[in-house]
Amino acid sequence: MYNNSTNDNSSCDDEFPFQKTLYATTYILIFIPGLLANSVALWVLCRFISKKNKAIIFMINLSVADLAHVLSLPVRIYYYISGHWPFQRFVCLLCFYLKYLNMYASICFLTCISLQRCFFLLQPFKARDWKRRYDVAISAAIWVIVGSACLLFPILRSEETKEDFCFANLGYRKIKPGNLFGYIILAELAGFVIPVIIIAWSTWKIVVSLRKPPIALQVIENQKAKRMVFMCAAVFFICFTPYHINFVFYTMVKGEVFDKCATASQGTVYFHPFSLCLASTCCLLDPIIYYFMASEFRDQLSRHGSSVIRSRLMSRESGSSVVS
Template sequence: MASNNTSNCSTTNVEFQYHLYATTYILIFIPGLLANSAALWILCRFSNKKNKAVIFMVNLSVADLAHVLSLPFRIYYYLSRHWPFQKALCLLCFYLKYLNMYASICFLTCISLQRCFFVLKPLRARVWKRKYDVGISAAIWIIVGTACLPFPILRSQSAPNESCFADLGYTEMNNVTLTVMIIFAELAGFVIPVVIIGWCTWKTIISLKQPAMAFQGIGERQKALRMVFMCAAVFFLCFTPYHINFIFYTMVKEKKLQSCPIVISTVYFHPFSLCLASLCCLLDPFIYYFMASEFRDQISLHGSSVIRSRLMSRESGSSMIG
């Protein structure tokens, strides 16, 4: 993909992508690893089991961690331009990138939809069971995991063993297969989620104009709106650029588009769109901390308990000495 041209355009050299990918992944790796590890630990251990969307947040954090843990391999490759490991490991890391992207899209959509649904139907929130969220999450992993398999499969051919990621080969498809794949990826992975998140945002805003109820005040609706807004912000910033470019990029790599301006702009924009998609690993923890009051409360509660235990141990030690 570096200097490998898919058309007669000789100017589509994207040598800069190696530096861009390496720099982006270096900046993401440590903060993403620490933030998502801490979030997963707190969500699993200290969050109230009845908290809204906690199961989806746990799964979102797992999806981010899966991608973050593969970043050292990506960093090594883009710095050295050499892949000394097994080709299967390369394809696994490549697969985790897209698994993270589409699992994140699904769980962000679920968080927004559940928050909005509970605001509109507050009585349903009281009878909603965790097993429903667990079942939905399991179904998402199965569907997304299966749907993302074509990404490594299509890129597993026609590339040297020392090449990986951006330099993987590309398997050409017939027109019918290409059309079906693009339509399915765009509809299921972008259009439907963006419509749902937009609808949830609008309905949650409308709900703030309705009179408060005894069991659900304006404050609860405002929390839900902040959560939905944050999900929408992460979605639009991280995933919209990639999916706008996806149609053109796939057609360029499949040699269906030959126009030089389209080829050049599409190939140049692709690395930036993938880097933006990886930023979700850094932005998702903001959903947990800044938008979920329950998460902040658990951090404060745990921090206070740690401080109290240390003070008590010091006091007991002082009394023994005295």
């Protein structure tokens, strides 16, 4: 039942003392590894992989989504350590927006990777006719749709608050319970339920297909597809499932549909920062997909990495010979 009274709720904590420390620590641990891993991945995927099929286009877009969030982490770290926001309000809302853009773009691209690898495995002849421009068009559509939908997050959190407040301390706009329920259902269906069904179906179809005796030439390809889809499923469930399970109840608590002083409501608010931090770890786990699941990525990274080492050794040897 919707609770119109706010007097009793005002005494309940909206956040816990550990939250700022948790956010700052998590983002510090993610920033440098996430920046390096995704930068190298994007460099290799874009520059050295000429055959852009087997979900490579989706991997490139997934890396871009991760980098967008990683690059916003320094200001988040500064805010949670200092407790003060010295920048413009627009910068706060932009960084807040990038967090959810990364989350839902990652969900969509992980879903596309799983579905495409499953399709290519089950329909190898149809896969030959698949054009790279199809992946480009799908990726562009995802950015437009997800980018537009995620605008709701900063809009709902753009309620007037103190000028030096940002992120977790942003206020919530008051919305009607009916509109809130509609928003929750839409976000859960499009952003979690449908993707999890697709990823689970892709994983199941690949497991079933591997039980059949494969053609000798398909054994390696089948194993690659299995590892790829399993890794996508693991990243999805580790990073995004806890947040979306908690999201339904957390949004209702913040919208005052549930009494936020209740024990269950306090538990939901308590778990929220942990689920957000788990969602951010996708920036570290996604590069594992590129390296361990895409043979082209491993080959190109090792080939060009060794060539760089050889060129440096040769330059040092030539320099030493000139001196001697």
